[in-house]
Amino acid sequence: xxxxxxxxxxxxxxxxxxxxxxxxxxxxxxxxxxxxxxxxxxxxxxxxxxxxxxxxxxxxxxxxxxxxxxxxxxxxxxxxxxxxxxxxxxxxxxxxxxxxxxxxxxxxxxxxxxxxxxxxxxxxxxxxxxxxxxxxxxxxxxxxxxxxxxxxxxxxxxxxxxxxxxxxxxxxxxxxxxxxxxxxxxxxxxxxxxxxxxxxxxxxxxxxxxxxxxxxxxxxxxxxxxxxxxxxxxxxxxxxxxxxxxxxxxxxxxxxxxxxxxxxxxxxxxxxxxxxxxxxxxxxxxxxxxxxxxxxxxxxxxxxxxxxxxxxxxxxxxxxxxxxxxxxxxxxxxxxxxxxxxxxxxxxxxxxxxxxxxxxxxxxxxxxxxxxxxxxxxxxxxxxxxxxxxxxxxxxxxxxxxxxxxxxxxxxxxxxxxxxxxxxxxxxxxxxxxxxxxxxxxxxxxxxxxxxxxxxxxxxxxxx
Numbered sequence: 379x380x381x382x383x384x385x386x387x388x389x390x391x392x393x394x395x396x397x398x399x400x401x402x403x404x405x406x407x408x409x410x411x412x413x414x415x416x417x418x419x420x421x422x423x424x425x426x427x428x429x430x431x432x433x434x435x436x437x438x439x440x441x442x443x444x445x446x447x448x449x450x451x452x453x454x455x456x457x458x459x460x461x462x463x464x465x466x467x468x469x470x471x472x473x474x475x476x477x478x479x480x481x482x483x484x485x486x487x488x489x490x491x492x493x494x495x496x497x498x499x500x501x502x503x504x505x506x507x508x509x510x511x512x513x514x515x516x517x518x519x520x521x522x523x524x525x526x527x528x529x530x531x532x533x534x535x536x537x538x539x540x541x542x543x544x545x546x547x548x549x550x551x552x553x554x555x556x557x558x559x560x561x562x563x564x565x566x567x568x569x570x571x572x573x574x575x576x577x578x579x580x581x582x583x584x585x586x587x588x589x590x591x592x593x594x595x596x597x598x599x600x601x602x603x604x605x606x607x608x609x610x611x612x613x614x615x616x617x618x619x620x621x622x623x624x625x626x627x628x629x630x631x632x633x634x635x636x637x638x639x640x641x642x643x644x645x646x647x648x649x650x651x652x653x654x655x656x657x658x659x660x661x662x663x664x665x666x667x668x669x670x671x672x673x674x675x676x677x678x679x680x681x682x683x684x685x686x687x688x689x690x691x692x693x694x695x696x697x698x699x700x701x702x703x704x705x706x707x708x709x710x711x712x713x714x715x716x717x718x719x720x721x722x723x724x725x726x727x728x729x730x731x732x733x734x735x736x737x738x739x740x741x742x743x744x745x746x747x748x749x750x751x752x753x754x755x756x757x758x759x760x761x762x763x764x765x766x767x768x769x770x771x772x773x774x775x776x777x778x779x780x781x782x783x784x785x786x787x788x789x790x791x792x793x794x795x796x797x798x799x800x801x802x803x804x805x806x807x808x809x810x811x812x813x814x815x816x817x818x819x820x821x822x823x824x825x826x827x828x829x830x831x832x833x834x835x836x837x838x839x840x841x842x
Contacts, residue, residue: 379422379507382440382462383409386447386454387429388742391794399431402794404540404587404615408446408473410528415499420507424532431537434458439465442506444499446473449558449718450742456486463488468506475738477562478720484513493517493564494548496525522548522569527577539790540615542586546574546603550592552619554643555656556684559591561720568599575606588616594628595619601628604635615639615678615787620660623668633675639708639787640672641680647701648694651687669705676783680791681707684743685765686715686758688751695761699768708782709791710769713743714762715750763802770799 391402409426416422427434443462447455452475459469463486472491476483483490489511491498498515505511533541549566550559578586593616594600607614613636620642622629645660646652652660672679683698702710717724717733718741727733732749740747746755753761768774775792782788 379420379442380438380440381416381422381424382435382438382443382467383412383424383426384434384443384445384455384458385409385428385430386445386451386458388448388451390430391798392430393797400536401428401431401538402790403538404543404589405530405533405538407528407543407545407589410530410533411525412444412446412495412499413529413532414526415496416503417500420503424529426529426532428534428537429454432534436461440467442470442503443467444470444472447471447475448473449475449478449738450740451475452479452483453737453739456483459486468511470502474558474562475719478558478718480514489513489515491515491517493562494520496520496522518564520564520567522567524573525569527580540585540587542581542583543589544574544578544581544586545569545589546571547590547593547595547599549595551595552592553656555654555723556715556718556721558718558720561718561722566595568596571599571602571606574603575610578607578612579610581612584611585613587614591617593618594622594625594632597625597628601631604628604631604637607635610636612636613638615641617641620644620665620668623664623671626671629671629675633677637675637677638784639678639680639791641682641711642672644681644707645684646687646690646694647683647698648687648689650689651684654687654689655684665701665705669707673706673783678708678782678784678787678791680709680711681705682711682713684713684715685762686746686748686750690750691752692757692761695765696768699765702769703774706778706781708778708788709795711795712762712765712769714746714758715748716741716743717748766795766799766802770796772796 385406385408393400393402406428409428413424413426416424425435440462443459445455445459455471459471463469469487470489470491471483471487472495476490477492480490480492489502490513491502492514494517496517497520498517502511502515530542547566547568549564551566553560615638618640622632643657644665645655645657647662649658649662652658652662669679681702685694717727724733727748734747734749734755746759749755750758770792775796778792779785779789
């Protein structure tokens, strides 16, 4: 049996030198985990391809093709699925967008998977082998005990700046209005701490990343996990809630466990906008103390900010850039408010006729897909682009690097976004380009995709 597992090109920040491609992100776990879940008795020939860093082998024949997609990569996923289906392969689609839009995805697949794959994927493969494949598989209640180790041996070598990735939890206790995690309500799950620690112990390199949405969503679990991690003397990074800064005991344990950087969702410098996001537990007036707490523990902060909430006007861009410089955030990151399908904000804006279109390839936090309240779509995109260009000037990039707790980490992160700024300048893509011709402008060449004009671009990923 020949199995191909694919993640469509998310066009994330990457280094390209000739045919060589390296992503500036950590290695995704989706494909390596699915490969590990293939029963050994199938004796399958498995190939995994993250299209962001390598080409899809369209010239090869496969018995089964599994594709995982976000909203921003769903159109490309359907293109890939339709191509291989015409070649006679059986197509399986999964991922968060499939859980959000199952009827849509089903039109491009022989079978779809909703929810977690730990149970449903082996079951699906058994049914496929016995020619009893079902149209839909649902993984609502899943055990995260005794999981096989991801097939990192199948992962592209030198494809990622952080090739070793681990997860300990699934889900989040938050209910942020923009996030798809609560929109696919599969609950909160944790792996046994001992199993997570054993997997980390077996990693051949010292540095790794957690890809959990919020590592500190369950404080008791986090304390147990990071206390157990201390003796391993590893170095790691991950995602957490800004509220961690207020928990000195947990923050101290996390720092002693080897944490070197955290991605934190500041989201806005305006408390009113934080309330709109259902993230009022962030207190803008406490940002300075939070940054001081993280830096005192030698933790680099990647701070994320969103533009386009209803209380945002055109001053938000310059005010945010000034605040970032004042707060000494090590690696700033900007996103455009994006109402993903299935979220509360999408339903609200749909009822208000503010959704500009449902061309999912633009639902990537880097394009305007709705009508803002206090500015035009052009003004929102222009301000977003200006903030990136201003923040990642060579002078400010160097300054952030020199004062960062870990200059090498800060330099790599800032350089990745500096390259993205150069791309913004070259492409100069704004919402006005959407309206220059009927439908959407062709973008296939941008992402080196192969079939139609409506391909993906600049997907930062669906994040919580």
